[in-house]
Structures are given as C-alpha cells and as structure tokens.
Amino acid sequence: NAGVTQTPKFQVLKTGQSMTLQCAQDMNHEYMSWYRQDPGMGLRLIHYSVGAGITDQGEVPNGYNVSRSTTEDFPLRLLSAAPSQTSVYFCASSYSRDPNYGYTFGSGTRLTVV
Amino acid sequence: GENVEQHPSTLSVQEGDSAVIKCTYSDSASNYFPWYKQELGKRPQLIIDIRSNVGEKKDQRIAVTLNKTAKHFSLHITETQPEDSAVYFCAASKQGGSEKLVFGKGTKLTVNP
DSSP: OOOEEEEOSEEEEOTTOOEEEEEEESSOOSEEEEEEEETTTEEEEEEEEEETTEEEEOSOOTTEEEOOSSSSBOOEEESSOOGGGOEEEEEEEEOTTOTTSOOEEOOOEEEEEO | OOOEEEEOSEEEEETTSOEEEEEEESOTTOOEEEEEEEOTTSOOEEEEEEETTOSEEEETTEEEEEETTTTEEEEEEOSOOGGGOEEEEEEEBSSSSSTTOEEOOOEEEEEEO
C-alpha cells in the first residue's frame, strides 16, 4: 500500500492564481480530510468527507473547495490564492469513527503564495 | 465548537527525565483523544489515543491520562531519549474516531543528551 499520497510536494503561486492539491489513498478509508499547518497554530481542519459524494466544512473553509467523487481521491482546490494561504497542507484519512485507527497523514504540500 | 488548549508550548528536559504535556478541551461531548508526534519536516504520526470510557492507557514509555470531570488529558513520557525530540499535538473529537479532530497548537519537546 502507498498509504496517503499528496502532490505536489512544493508549489509557488502568484496571488489570484488557482490550483488543485491532489490527495489519494489506497487503504479504502471512508474518512478523508484536509488540514493546514501554520507555525504556532497547530493543525486546522479545512474540509472533510465521510464518504464518496459527501463533504463538509471544517474550521477554516473559506477560499477552498473540495469534492469526493471516489473513495480514493479528495482534491483541495484553491479558488483565488492569497498570501494568507501560504501554509503546509496535509491530507489525512482513516476508517470512519473507529478509534482503533488514527489518521494516516500524507507527506504534505508546502504552498507559498507571493 | 470544540477548543483544545495545549501547554506548555515548549519543553526542554534532560535525557532520562520524564516529560508531561497537558491539554484541556471545551466540549464535554468529546469522547476521543489522540496524541500525534511530528518530527521536523515529517508528517504527524499517531502515538497513543484514549477514549472517554477509559481513565489511563499505557504503551511502553508513554501513557495518557484523562479526567473527564475537569476536561483535561495529559501525555506522559518516561525515560526520555533524544529521539523523543519532536512536536507533540493533542486532539479531541466527539465522533468517536478521527472525524472532525480538533488539534491543540503543539508542544515542542527537546530532549538534551
């Protein structure tokens, strides 16, 4: 199993550009989520999905869209990049609501918006 | 919504000493409390977790305690080693699992040889 795969690993965007961060998992996990990590702020939930076709907002959803057309993929779209979206983005997946299985995190995408 | 406070933000100990990191949560409906370890430049990894029907859980040198009445939980690391140096995050969820986990802001632990 590859686990959770995120692409790209690094990205520089200009203000106003749009892009999609890719996330794929091959563990048949129902639950997938996107977090952003900023210095001193911990991990903050952007959007999450409990299964294909179902998504919901987390703590900091503004400026981001998601969709979940398959169990495996959960892309995060930045609609119009802003410098405040400079961050490290982590995708994570788990079996839904089973505390015996914690998150498996991807390796992260470091995004810089200039 | 849920709010998780974590203290201290930095912690420095000598090798072999114990380290304790404390977290408080605001939502009494929270029922799942994991701890993640993140080494520099790496992804967070689950190290231990506890559910609300359990007061304490141990795994070798690490243990987690939960006080539901006071709404706080703690991570205890005994006999610390340099490889324990990392940022540790606590988190809470009321979904029984990893769904909608709310994280604390992290504690940077440094173990000095």
